[in-house]
Amino acid sequence: MRFRHAPELRAAHPGLAAGVVAADGVGLEAVADRRGIDERFAADQHAALERLAVDGPGQQPEIQAWRRAFAAMGLKPTQYRCAAESLLRRLAKAGDLPRIHPLVDLCNAASAAAAIPVAVIDRDRVVGDLEVRYARGDEEYATFVGEIEHPAAGEVIFADDAGRAHARRWTHKQSGWSTVRPSTSRVLIVAEALHDGAGDDVSALVARLAGDIERFWPAAPHRAVLTSQRPELQVDDPATTTRAR
Template sequence: MTQGTRLIRFQHSDAIRSEYPELVAGTVAAAGITPDGAADSLIAKFTAVAQARLATGTEAEFPEIQAWRRAFSRMGLKPTQYRCASESLLRRFRKEGALPRIHPLVDLCNAISLAFAIPVAVFDVAAVSGGLEVRHARGDEDYLAFSGETEHPDAREVIFADAAGRAHARRWTNRQSGHSSVRETTAAVLIVAEAMHGSAAADVPDLVAAIADGLGEVWRTSPETAIPTPSSPRVEFSL
């Protein structure tokens, strides 16, 4: 753990770990984020990887995406109606040739998500109470949509929940909340990547390293990384 002023935790619930034993997750925590990071060259590098891969087939053929489609089916969701974040990004990138620019950090993480075909979520820790747990919803949690409307996840839906009862993502890797999205004032973040395909145990650490290296190069920060495991599911960072 680094020396800092605020403790942020992350974990998957025992139930999620039990139901999805193939799950591999990686986390990155970093401070010193600013809205003026020069990430264009790295974004181009990773989007080129995705472009080359998409030249050989659509995202639906990728094992990373197929694994998440199976997981969504197990959650009782139609996988072509509710897509994991990386599939949605790849689909848009394939059709439009580019992704909209939002914030240098989000743009970089989206590009890395494209390259690895693995969902990557970026949370502004200032908007997170205590930490995040991926767990089944009770149904009374508050989720702030980007439209500004407050929603409540369905009971048993997989969400990213904090200690205050906020849902920071719905349907697991489908849709993040506007409450903790990165904005110009964001200074410290928690980044989470999750995968379930056969080579996830090797790919997720590589993705985490790519994010950490990118943060160091663009923002001259020293991010902390951790790979939570079934035997050690909770990770902690001080930011």
């Protein structure tokens, strides 16, 4: 499996920084330190609340960069929000984040603390390669209630070789098809940012997430930061051997 951003998308967004973590053996039954996960979740949620005490979700520079990108793509930033902004808005309103799955919880809390969108994708639900690209208009996207939608031509999606869209509107909405579930064992985690200093922030975020996985599961995750000079990651399945190129 290869993960990359299409060259034309990178050309349109030259400030894009993307970090990727590939891990196997992260199922529910394999969790080695649930207390540690709870503590890490609480610490990141607290950090996100401290961030919100200074500026609202829409005023975070990391979120503003995504709002500008969404507006440039013809999307209303107040109607379609990146995943990190949605989490921060939920946290500001409810005071806490939902608990879904230990790995998803860790990634959501880290996403909110950094104000950087993070997607967690079940690799076994992806056919062939996964590319962030402009939609043709014939791809299929499964909602969380099982309905099938077709992203409009030109919309930014995470697309696999079978024509399935695993996310719509770039970092706005992940597909219900490849979300993490109790049976999930192998994942691809993707963090993306566009703000000034995004490269350093994304690098730190994926290093942190890879370290958490290694600590809380008996797993040996691999990570890479992708740039225009190093645009893709090859994940050699079924073993968790990865190389960036």
